Amino acid sequence: MIEVQNLSKSYSGFRAVQNLNFHVNRGEIVGFLGPNGAGKSTTMKILAGYQPPTDGQVNVAGFDVVSQSLDVRRHIGYMPENVPLYNDMRVDEFLRFRARLKNVPKAKLKERVETVKQLCSLKDVERKIIGTLSKGYRQRVGLADAMVHDPDLLILDEPTIGLDPHQIRAVRELIKDLGKKHTIILSTHILSEVEMTCNRVLIINHGRIEASDTPANLTKLVRGGGSLRLEIKAPAADAKTKLAAVPDIEEVEVTAEGEWAQLRIFSKPGADIRDNVYQLVKKEGWDLREMARERATLEEAFVELTQD
Ligand SMILES: Nc1ncnc2c1ncn2[C@@H]1O[C@H](COP(=O)(O)OP(=O)(O)O)[C@@H](O)[C@H]1O
Ligand SMILES: [Mg+2]
Secondary structure: OEEEEEEEEEEOOEEEEEEEEEEEOOOOEEEEEOOOOOOHHHHHHHHOOOOOOOEEEEEEOOEEOOOOHHHHHHHEEEEOOOOOOOOOOEHHHHHHHHHHHOOOOHHHHHHHHHHHHHHOOOHHHOOOEHHHOOHHHHHHHHHHHHHOOOOOEEEEEOOOOOOOHHHHHHHHHHHHHHOOOOEEEEEEOOHHHHHHHOOEEEEEEOOEEEEEEOHHHHHHHOHHHEEEEEEEEOOHHHHHHHHHOOOOEEEEEEEEOOOOEEEEEEEOOOOOOHHHHHHHHHHHOOEEEEEEEEEOOHHHHHHHHHOO
């Protein structure tokens, strides 16, 4: 659905995006994750055919984004970062206007506008003036606009930015639902969002792709995928030394000292060290108050992959 080869974009000499290579298959929901200024919006504008690349080849829905940008735009739905809406139009009027602009056939127009209003839960505000709507509704009008011509591919630039937690949840559910029928690429800096909605994540930083994998695999990249939290009655330094010598343990961190020591233990990738740790605790006669597995979060993967 999307083929990107050696894509670079410079703004008067400044390289916003450098030599990106990736592809998106039909039916995937791919998340673009990266800190502010990473190059997410730049890349999405190029994919949507709204600005040309400086270098490289980009093919979207079978069309070249430079020489066939109008075809690209017809086949995709693009929701830009700051959704441009006509503030003095009514929701209904705006969506019909946009559908006509996008060449939705007359016979289908009414049905398409109805469908996207339903999908985006806009029925109760269809007669309202856009300028009077709350941010959450405006965002959904933007999404309805992106979908009104029934594109296969949706490109959504920070679809939940500025929304409250209820609205975020609603938009997230909507995206998941849309993902059953559409290919979706979305950008966000909210980690839990990609974890919950995307099949694959591209982590982008300083205009480069740092990683591309499933959310689950990305978290596995980080120090074997998790750690063990241990709370024992023992001198912390002594416990640390003894634990570090246990097979398959890669690193031991003391997180609290005192009568009860708290430690965080990192294992080799894929190793289950719980038995070995328990055997040591028993042998040393340490009182044990807690032993719990902690999964690495995508947030940790993100920080580790994007720190300088
Ligand atoms: N039109 C522009 N002119 C000059 N620099 C730009 C322009 N748009 C973006 N940039 C710069 O390119 C980099 C990437 O921006 P952007 O793609 O908007 O990042 P993101 O969406 O990940 O926050 C930033 O350093 C930004 O300042
Ligand atoms: Mg952006």
